[in-house]
Amino acid sequence: MLKFIIRRLGAAIGILFGASLLLYVLVINSGDPLEDLRESNAENREYLMQQRIEFMNLDVPWYQRYWDWLVGVGKCFALQCDLGTNRSGVSVDSLLALAASSTLRLVLLATILALIVGIAIGILTAIRQYSGLDYGVTFATFLFFSLPVFWAAVLLKEYMAIGYNDWLRDPDFTLQQILVIAALAGFLMQVFLAGSLRRRIITFAATAVFIGAALPTLLALGYFREPRLGFIGVAVLTFAVALSATAMSVGLKTKKVLYPALITAALVSVLQIVLVNVFVYYMNWWIMAAGLVLAFVIPWFIGRSMGGRYKDLAAGVSMITGVVGAGLTVLDHFFRSWPGFLDLKPRPISTIGSQTPNFAGGFWETALDYGTQLVLPTILLTVISLASYSRYTRASMLEVSRQDYIRTARSKGLPERTVIFRHAFRNALIPIATIAAFDFAALIGGAVITETVFGWKGMGELFITGLNQVDPAPVMAFFLVTGTAAILFNLLADIFYAILDPRIRV
Structure with a gap:
């Protein structure tokens, strides 16, 4: 069993690595993270763009950013995860x-x-x-x-x-609502309990009477x-x-x-x-x-x-x-x-x-x-x-x-x-x-x-x-x-x- 678990965990790490690399490449190529700032008319647009570039490490190659993320994930084994920051500079860990x-x-x-x-x-x-x-x-x-x-x-x-x-x-329940709920409860109960026709009728009647009496009592209490x-x-x-x-x-x-x-x-x-x-x-x-x-x-x-x-x-x-x-x-x-x-x-x-x-x-x-x-x-x-x-x-x-x-x-x-x-x-x-x-x-x-x-x-x-x-x-x-x-x-x-x-x- 121990060898099986170790073998499966090794295969799992390989699968996670391949899937994470593929997902990372797809995400970074799905658009421009600076698009909203490029179209902005704010006076500090250049400062905001530079700030986001620093937060997202856009000034380094993608493979280095991915490697930095892998290193941060590896720290999780020491209970010190570092998953980076989002584009606003907020820690992703939190x-x-x-x-x-x-x-x-x-x-x-x-x-x-x-x-x-x-x-x-x-x-x-x-x-x-x-x-x-x-x-x-x-x-x-x-x-x-x-x-x-x-x-x-x-x-x-x-x-x-x-x-x-x-x-x-x-x-509150009206009389019509109580009758409908009681009849529905009786019908469902006889379906679940099944049995002969006589038993079904008794089950339906007993359940309907019980629910019909219980609802007004609960309301009164x-x-x-x-x-x-x-x-x-x-x-x-x-x-x-x-x-x-x-x-x-x-x-x-x-x-x-x-x-x-x-x-x-x-x-x-x-x-x-x-x-x-x-x-x-x-x-x-x-x-x-x-x-x-x-x-x-x-x-x-x-x-x-x-x-x-x-x-x-x-x-x-x-x-x-x-x-x-x-x-x-x-x-x-x-x-x-x-x-x-x-x-x-x-x-x-x-x-x-x-x-x-x-x-x-x-x-x-x-x-x-x-x-x-x-x-x-x-x-x-x-x-x-x-x-x-x-x-x-x-x-x-x-x-x-x-x-x-x-x-x-x-x-x-x-x-x-x-x-x-x-x-x-x-x-x-x-x-x-x-x-x-x-x-x-x-x-x-x-x-x-x-x-x-x-x-x-x-x-x-x-x-x-x-x-x-x-x-x-x-x-x-x-x-x-x-x-x-x-x-x-x-x-x-x-x-x-x-x-x-x-x-x-x-």
């Missing part, structure tokens, strides 16, 4: 740090959501092949995939930002402006996750998996009360990151210690319970901070920018501001990526389900959930690893249009500005991040293959 932070938090979240939702949809449609759900989901995912990004972005701005902000000032889960709500949902994850993996009768999951849920329920003052008064990003790590480590230790021969499954189910429980705890505190956030920002969903300028709020309000700015572009990038993940998962699950070992597992009398999640799903993930690796790198480059429409100062804006100004330094910084991401994630996908399937050796 511009890249700001742009990369904005783009990566957008792309990372969109990729994770697309993976989770896309894989879940793919598994469900594979199980229900050629059903109404299969055809409906296939139509919807390809519809989203084929939508023009700029047009979909405008629709999101109009209905999920402007329309929602107007509605949130005085939340002022839930849309003052949402809350509460300690009891977090505890109940965490225990529900523990039971659901255990049931889907090995069944509730397997105590070696069930008990660690329940202990993890109980631990989350207690800690959310014990640490409430830390969440309210002392919370910061470092504490949240440490909490996320502990949400993995502690449940893993509990599962491995109590799982016996099921220790791997017990650790996995416990970690799912711990992470979801921690997420619910954080969500509850976001809910608690929502009214204060609305006082600072009455129209919460913004249509432009990655953060609100001069926003004066505490940790939770600032985090909510970052989150609400992420909503629209994240939804857009997620729905565009859903089609590929769901279809590849569906095709891979159908192919795996026809294998002999799946038929053997069913013939042994194993529960269907065990056959799907323990035998079929793991092998079906192998092609998904390739898609996810390339999609993450592609989204960084493909987010150019999305960032332009939503006014994000990210990698896309850095690239477009450099290209329009015939300034190679920002363009090469964009290439350095996206190209390196593509190479590294492709390498990680190959390594992930061997983890998923021990038969694969490199």
